[in-house]
Amino acid sequence: MLITRKFEFDAGHRISTHASQCRNLHGHRYVLEVTLSGKIVNDEGVPEQGMVMDFSEVKSIVHTALVDQWDHAFLVYIQDKPVIDFLLSIPDHKTVVLDLQPTAENLALIAFDILDNAFREHYKEQLQLDHVRLFETPNCWADVARTDTGS
Numbered sequence: 560m561l562i563t564r565k566f567e568f569d570a571g572h573r574i575s576t577h578a579s580q581c582r583n584l585h586g587h588r589y590v591l592e593v594t595l596s597g598k599i600v601n602d603e604g605v606p607e608q609g610m611v612m613d614f615s616e617v618k619s620i621v622h623t624a625l626v627d628q629w630d631h632a633f634l635v636y637i638q639d640k641p642v643i644d645f646l647l648s649i650p651d652h653k654t655v656v657l658d659l660q661p662t663a664e665n666l667a668l669i670a671f672d673i674l675d676n677a678f679r680e681h682y683k684e685q686l687q688l689d690h691v692r693l694f695e696t697p698n699c700w701a702d703v704a705r706t707d708t709g710s
């Protein structure tokens with residue numbers, strides 16, 4: 560059984576190597592869909608009876624591991640030196656430095672990795688992250704499935 564919860568957050572980025580307008584500093588309201596696979600809990604009388612996982616617990620884990628870190632942050636590529644230097648010059652600026660260029664594809668990959676570790680920590684064998692979909696705009700998104708990651 561698959562279950563999905565949707566999240567939204569705002570973040571700034573730029574694609575420093577882009578040939579056109581995406582090399583400018585700008586932001587998006589990202590939409591993240593997190594899909595988990597597992598068995599429905601059928602134990603009589605437990606709070607999760609009839610659920611793969613309580614959606615409120617999904618929310619709590621995803622917020623702590625990812626959304627609270629990326630919301631209202633600037634997501635910057637570690638090789639983007641002028642922007643990193645600028646952001647570091649602003650006191651207490653919320654900056655997330657990434658090993659990869661912050662495209663929708665790479666952010667989806669990074670999100671999958673972070674969330675996979677977070678769900679493993681809490682749920683071991685019982686359920687697993689199946690895939691994530693990250694919308695950069697209403698028209699543009701990237702998907703990462705477990706089958707793409709080789710794990």
Ligand SMILES: Nc1nc2c(c(=O)[nH]1)N=C([C@H](O)[C@H](O)COP(=O)(O)OP(=O)(O)OP(=O)(O)O)CN2
Pocket residue numbers: 574581587661662663664695696697698699
């Ligand atoms: N394969 C990718 N292509 C592009 C990415 C990306 O992450 N992966 N990112 C960008 C820009 O950052 C930008 O956010 C996308 O802008 P745009 O193409 O303008 O998307 P819109 O949905 O806003 O398009 P409209 O034509 O304005 O509706 C570029 N490419």
Ligand SMILES: [Zn+2]
Pocket residue numbers: 572581585586587695
């Ligand atoms: Zn963009």
